[in-house]
Amino acid sequence: MNAQNPASAGGPVVEGPRDPEHDPRASYALEPEYVAALTERLVATGGTTAEVRSPLNDAPLAHVPQSTPADVVEAFARARRAQIGWARTPVEARQRALLRLHDLVLDRQDEIIDLIQWETGKARKHAFDEPLHVALTARYYGRTAARHLATTRRPGVVPVLTRVEVNRVPKGVVGIISPWNYPFDLALIDGIAAIAAGNAVVAKPDAQTVLSALLGAELLEQAGIPRELWQVVAGDGAEIGGAIVERADYVCFTGSTATGRLIARGCADRLIGCSLELGGKNPLLVLRDADLEKAAEGAVRASFSNSGQLCVSMERIFVADQVYDRFVERFVARTEALTLGSTLEWGNDMGPLISRQQLDTVTAHVDDAVAKGARVLTGGHARPDLGPYFFEPTILEGVSPEMTCFGRETFGPVVSLYRFHDEADAIARANGGEYGLNASIYSQDGARARFLARHVKAGTVNINEAFAATFASLDAPMGGMRESGTGRRQGAEGVLRYTETQSVATQRLIRFGPQLGMSDEAYAKVMNANLRLMKKLGRA
Template sequence: MTAATATADVRDAFLRARRAQAQWATTLIPDRKRIMLAFHDLVLDRQEELLDVIQRETNKTRSDAFDEVMDVAITARHYAYRAARLLKDRRVKGALPLLTQTRVERDPVGVVGIIAPWNYPLSLAISDAIPALLAGNAVVLKPDVKTPRTAQLALRLLEEAGLPGEVMQVVEGSGETVGQGIVAECDYLMFTGSTAVGRKLAAQAGERLIGFSAELGGKNPLIVCADADVERAAQGAVTACFSNAGQLCISVERIYVHEAVADAFTARFVELTQAMRLGQAWTDDMGALISTDQLDRVSSLVDAAVTAGARPLTGGRALPDLGPTYYAPTVLADVPADAELHDDEVFGPVVYLETVASHDEAVARANDSAYGLNASVWGSVGTAREVASTLHSGTVNINEGFAAAWASVDAPMGGWKASGVGRRHADDGLLKYTEPRTVAVQRLLPLRGPAGMSAESYATTLTSVLKAGKRILR
């Protein structure tokens, strides 16, 4: 496909989406809800088909693929039941009690553009589309070139559930052509991917004065407190670091262990890492990387760190006997501060350990990062809560790696600093796809005062009213 053809395809998709959106916006919210709940059921009923496609495109384990199915089903159910309340006209306090009646209305923004990554091709495409659709928007989605079939299957299920044709469309192609076409045409842009690309898209969205939301990179820390249950922390760290072969924006790549438990934790964590089963079955713990390019990137970063002085405690090598893109789950120590993987996201099954003398030191090191997406703290709940509240991170999980915060869809999910702007999940995850309209009705008297009263007299009267009525206006 030529660049000109791809650009024309995007323009055609938006023309059709705008026609479809005009009708979809008039669809009653209970009918949108019914469609999304039917989609929820189809996702669960047809999960074997979805799992097969996800695994073929990503090389992940069956369990990791199932996480995507559950995420999409939970998100569909949550927003299906939440949409009516969020989109209902809302009465708010007016300028003057009794005299001013004010309400806020919500309209869809129009056509939402979604640019989705390859690592979670179902979750990170469809879970963002769900609230946009329920808000009355159309959606044009660009899946990653590595994972288009998952998005296409999800779209078929949405239409089978009752979503009218062309309200959501999937356009395949590169970021340079299809992605840029979406940025140029959409009324709101949702992006999940690297910080470098996110910065460029944010600038383009700003130039067009359209809404923009992005979940970007992370270099997520895990802190093991002095009073942590070492066995539980070590088992949790394996999941936190190596789920989806580390190809997860919210997975852990740095561990700071209090010296009181450092030796015990390190020994057990390395032992559990070495015992991991690699493959794609339900019984396997970790799958392969998505491509040879990704394998080369991970290998290069680890090799450079080891050359600079890092010490592999386990892993640190490709596993070609298992398949062309398998890489051993890797734990490093003594990573030099100038090694690229010390500060930059690896996006693979690689983590490094550092011992700290205090919780304050752990927090300082955790916060010493350009990123702030996710963090994990292991210890007694009291101690861990104190640590959690000092971390510069959009989500913090206590005695869990990432799933507790991510799966709490009624809470906002997103990054601080270079890890993103805006939020998915929670009420903002739907309301960001709307335009608020404030409608205020002034009754009886104008705000500038009644006719015949001087401006000075009105000002004096209004001042007295405001002072006397401060309890009402609270």
């Protein structure tokens, strides 16, 4: 791709707009009856609507009813009533509902993918990742929730005579605020764990992608989750987000670090917990012994999946001097071979950005870098000829600290390359800044890469893979360090965050006090002797 001429030969292959006469799904998600059936699930009584436009063609997609703060209050009231009965539902029954959800998502994945594409514009192969991950999550907690939530025995203070059990009880109603970049997946996966633990959910999806979240709510009900248990509200975060924080028993948020801070403060004021998956400026390291073909292929997926609008995607690539030129040659060639298009069909590698605002941000970051001396190896331009919000996959070299994209998250198809001399230098530079969400290391020495991973300040580190290995391994926790967030989704931590720990101790035969007229002083001596004995016996 010639950076000076975005339409020149060698650039991404272009697919034209789809033909409504030959594409049976061309107007699928725009059918008024379909949109009305989905939005009927919203708790929204204010009478106002907001227009949603598709990034595929900037055409009106739907008019979504908007919720008021009073609607949020009503949604929580409904959810609380439903949660009482749900908490008494055996965990095994909840698991069966999740396994039914697994099958429903797979059965209806074409419909789900279509709707995701209409709302986000992403390529079909990236839209497919969403029902795939939801199905994986539903199956995982459908198989493991009982194990994670089971009452456990702990040693009592007096052997045999003190029985101690630890219960996991649901928090109540969980507020889930999800983003636009993975509208079906992130609207559901955190809530799946919450309801597995016996909670109810009040969900607020991003204003651009409400329909995908509502389709998820429909599937939950069809799987056997009581409709009242999963409430959905719609509206601007500044308008109703605070009302969710004010009433939830726990808040789960995925989005920007700035908004995450506001939510954390609100939760702290109420002394409730929250989990926050926030921004990232994720690094990928290519060591001198890396398989360069695999590294280049992985770097393309790491940087340009979902047009770079992925919280765990890479925006910084550090490459060993010994292999830098050979890696760059392969990386640029693979990037220039990507297919860009705005159709619902398989075959495209990248779709448009979500909005004009996102396009403006990406453009500003690239223009700022170029003006201050960065070199564009490929890409670097908006592509209005492909659609309203397209930006070419872009590789920059020579990015320095005074440039906006050096430390600030771009959240678009832009990645910067850096040489390194030794691995300690690479780790130090990868740890620069305040983020710590995801990282990747390419090396043929797995043991060495795993050793280095322990020194990377990131909640997940993938070896010889971009991000999918950790994100799809449901038994492993996923989340960020530092300003990339707090708390973890997935695994035991992903469900236990929605519970309160309750210790129950049953005492038999003796009491904790002087026995049979024993003086307080004699009791103290007996207890001291017992403490020494327990230590000798190896008791904790």
